[in-house]
Amino acid sequence: MKSIWLSQLVPVITLFHTVCVRGDGKGMIGFGITMYDPPCAHACRNVIKSCRLSCTPEDTTANHGTSHQPIATPAKCFTTDPTFLRTMALCIDTYCPISDDPSLDVIHDFWASHLGPGTVGDYSNVPTASYEDALQAARGDETRLKNNGSMQHREGHHRRLKVRHGGHGEEEEDSTGDIGILDVSSSLPIIEGGDPLNVTSFIDPEEWRVWYNGLVNFEENEIGHVQYSLIITLVAILLPILIAAFTWIPGLTRSRPWLYVQTRLVYPAIFKGYHRVPVAGEIQPNRGQALFIILLSILNIIFLVAPYIIRQPQHNFPSRDEQELSIIGNRSGVLAMGNAVALFLFATRNNPLLYLTGWSHGTYLLLHRWLGYWTLFHTVLHSVMLLAYYKTYGTYSKEIVREYWIWGIVATVAAVAILPTSLLAVRQRFYEIFLASHVVLSLIFLIGYYYHIWFCYQHRWGYEIWAYIAGGVWGTDRVIRLCMVAIRRKRTAVISFVPDTDNEYLRIDVEGVSVADGTVYLYFPSLGWRFWENHPFTTALAAQSDDEAPATVDEKTGTATATASSTSTSSSSSPMRHTTTFFARTRTGMTSSLSARVLKSESARLSILMEGPYKHSGAASKLSHCSSILCIAGGIGITAQLPYLRHVPSDVPTKLYWSTRKAGLVNAIAPALQKLPSNVEVETLVSARVDIDAILEKELSIGVDAYSGTLGIVVCGPPEMADRVRQKSVQIAQDIANKRDFVLVDEVFSW
Structure with missing residues (x-):
């Protein structure tokens, strides 16, 4: 038992530690990765990254930035252009002491890794001048202009900095955390974004301010997206373990308070006594399951609508309405994947929580469906909100032809298509179609999400890790299942009708194998082209003699099915012969096809594959x-x-x-x-x-x-x-x- 859930858990843990993420750290934003460290220096670079330098290629279409913020200047040009280096050093020395006040080591790291590539740290392009040398040269340029009487005067400012170089100036911060109006001056010419940068220049304080607010605010909200999505994932996965831990308290499960909780908060159905009988076309949870679903739903609602941090004015979003539309759309996209990780885990047959909590596989499948509803909701909301954003504020016509947008649509369409093919009526009546479409559409969703992130951010911010974990859980489960099938090897089954049952029940005798108690999945690849089709059977009996064939039950769609194991001997001196017997009620799909085979003769011999056994009921x-x-x-x-x-x-x-x-x-x-x-x-x-x-x-x-x-x-x-x-x-x-x-x-x- 332990080996099963450990084999599932180890690859997931490994994914957390071995996935390589390019960026300032490894992991996710706020949890191992920093986006803008320090923000004051990144704001300096963002103001002048669009300025044409002496080494910027002429008439080039190459993009050295992102799809949303294209840059014509290559990384090496930034690290070798003396004017850019001096302007950057002066900006850092001017604004960092009055904002983040980073240490000199942090500034040195930024200087060595971010001047060229920008947001994502890369030490391959070393600046040709150190920070101190560039700053000294910029101060020299500033002093010479001042001594020559070329000082430029700025008017309309409310105050001046007390300290400029190497000290701390005053700062004003409004209720949103925005740094107030800055009164700074320099004898150097003032540079603004988009202007040619030919001489050492002074970055406009207002432009720096709106960039600084935008970067700080963007990272604050991105950390929130990851944080709240992780909470949903961890609550969904760890809360069942915490609840199960109460059953380990000696005597608690035999106490009256425990019975009171079970009979009022866990066992009762939530709608007129219906639990296994479908209501409104779907199986309803009992009260205990409903409370778990309600908790996850409340978390999803709360984290979707709040909290958000708004800083104005800023460069990224000129208005509050524009910012709210964007960050809610981004939040819903990350929440979708937080739900999806637990969703994929709950659907697996080798889910370690089955053994840690004692909850049944049926319970986790029900929770899987509800997590699926939230994943679908957030996925669609993400697409709708950002569609509205780019329609209203952005360049929609340009976005829809970009690869990240196309793959995002692929993932969204796949998520939407899963819903109608997963309805109870489809699951019960067309189980084979449901099974195949569920697997294919789920994979398309994961692949679409991954490439959506790749073409938008590549591996900068760790958002691809959600896909790695979900895909790793899904893939590990499939590998374990294939190993189980390989261990059992190909077998021959003899199928016949149970006498005196009007052909309603089938008997399936699998030769050469004995199965212990548990749930076994049977594959019938020789029955037709649906080779992926498999159905669960639960063990009913241990060893039996040849004339006492065991009985099992088919539980394909909610009516339990079982398997039985038997061993028989033809004589006291003959070797033991193993046979595993299953009984199945004839319905649609696979059992109907088996019945048709048996009707042609008294029995049919088919090649089968076996997976299991599992112990899923708890x-x-x-x-x-x-x-x-x-x-x-x-x-x-x-x-x-x-x-x-x-x-x-x-x-x-x-x-x-x-x-x-x-x-x-x-x-x-x-x-x-x-x-x-x-x-x-x-x-x-x-x-x-x-x-x-x-x-x-x-x-x-x-x-x-x-x-x-x-x-x-x-x-x-x-x-x-x-x-x-x-x-x-x-x-x-x-x-x-x-x-x-x-x-x-x-x-x-x-x-």
């Missing part, structure tokens, strides 16, 4: 402290009950109530029932329903048959039966003073 840990067990099964759901019944301790009184419409199924399962432990009482009904209300009233009463302690209730059968057991047991338990504690296990697999 039932064993929930039932471990129960003093007695009550199993209620309907139809082929009986085979999902047998694993618990075979292994119940001899001192735990256990009862099984099973109803089915087909006597032939009873005959097929009878040998397994006869070999159950002696403390298991079995009552079988044919063409009659189990009186759920009367049974629960009796079994949940304190003192019945001298029972005491916690009752484990396991139900597996039609959705109506399962919902009635849930509703009635919760209703009875409301009278805590006179009723027993209980644990409810709804054994079901459902997409």
Whole structure:
């Protein structure tokens, strides 16, 4: 068990540490990566990066910047042009002491790594002059002009700096953190963005100010995007572990307060008792699942609308409305991937949380769907908000032909297309189409997102890490699954109808293999062209003799399916021959195709592949402290009950109530029932329903048959039966003073 979740967890951890991110650090913005360090120096460079230098190529179409901020000057030109170096040094010495006040080491690092490339640090282009040499030369130019009487006077300023070089000047900061009006002067000519830079110049204080505000504010909000997305991811992944940790407290799960919480906040359905019976075309969560979903939804809503930091005036966004439209669009894009990471993890069959929390695979699949809704919402909102932004404030006609925009549309369309192909009606009626489209569209979404980031930022800011983690989780799960299939190797299955069931049930005997308890997925590549199709079967029996073929149950769409394992010998001297037997109810899709094969003859032989076994229900840990067990099964759901019944301790009184419409199924399962432990009482009904209300009233009463302690209730059968057991047991338990504690296990697999 540990090896399974560790094999899933290790690659994910490795991705966090080994993914190479170009930029100022490794990781994500605010968590290992800094965008503008120090902002004052980056603001200086941004003012004059568009100025034409003496070494700037003439009539060139090459872009040495970004798609949104193109630069005609190559990096080497910036690091070798003496005028640019002097102007930059003077600007840093003027504005940094009155804003960020960075240390000299920070300035030296900026000088060595950012003068050429700009935003992203790169030490390959070393400046031809040091910061101190360039500053000394700029001061010399300034002094000579001043002595020659060429000092330029600036008017309309409110104050002057007390200290210019090497000290701290005064600064004003408004309620948004904006640095106030700066009164600085120089004998050098004032340079503004876009002007030719031919002589050592002084950067206009207002231009520097709006650039500084824009850079600081942009990084503040980008840190927020990452921070809040990480919170959603970590809450979704770690909260189940925290909740499960309460069950490790000795005696807590046997206490009355625990029963009170379970019967009022966890077990009840949220809508008129319907949980497994679909409402509004979809399976609804119970209260416990709903509370988890509500928490994640509240976090998604809060982090989408706030908090944001607004600084005005600034260069990036001339107006508050423009800035809000952009940052909300950007926030929603990052939140989409925060949800997507947990979404991909919850869908995997090798999800380590299954073993850490004891939650069922069905629960994680339900949460997977709700995380999918939020991922889709944020993805669409991101596209709509930025479409509106570029339509209103930007250059929409230029953006739509850029590669980052095209790949963003690809990811958005894929996310939208997943929704209709994942509806319950499609999942149940066209399972094969759902499975194939879900995998393909999910991969297109990830690929589209990755290239959207690559063409927009390359590997500057770590946003591609979201795709690495989600893709790594998905890929690791697939590799483990392939290894499981390879270990089992190709097998031959004999398929036939169960006698006296009007061809409603199939028997699948897999030769040469014995499967332990757990869920197994079967592939039928020789059945048709849908080679990827696979269906889950849960183990029902251990070793059986050849004349006592085990029984299992198909749980493709919410009606449980099970597998059974058997070993047989033809004589006492012959070697042991293993056979694993599955029972499946004929429905649409794969079982319908198998039935058609069998109708042509009494049986059919097909090549199959096996994946598993998994232990996904979490039932064993929930039932471990129960003093007695009550199993209620309907139809082929009986085979999902047998694993618990075979292994119940001899001192735990256990009862099984099973109803089915087909006597032939009873005959097929009878040998397994006869070999159950002696403390298991079995009552079988044919063409009659189990009186759920009367049974629960009796079994949940304190003192019945001298029972005491916690009752484990396991139900597996039609959705109506399962919902009635849930509703009635919760209703009875409301009278805590006179009723027993209980644990409810709804054994079901459902997409």
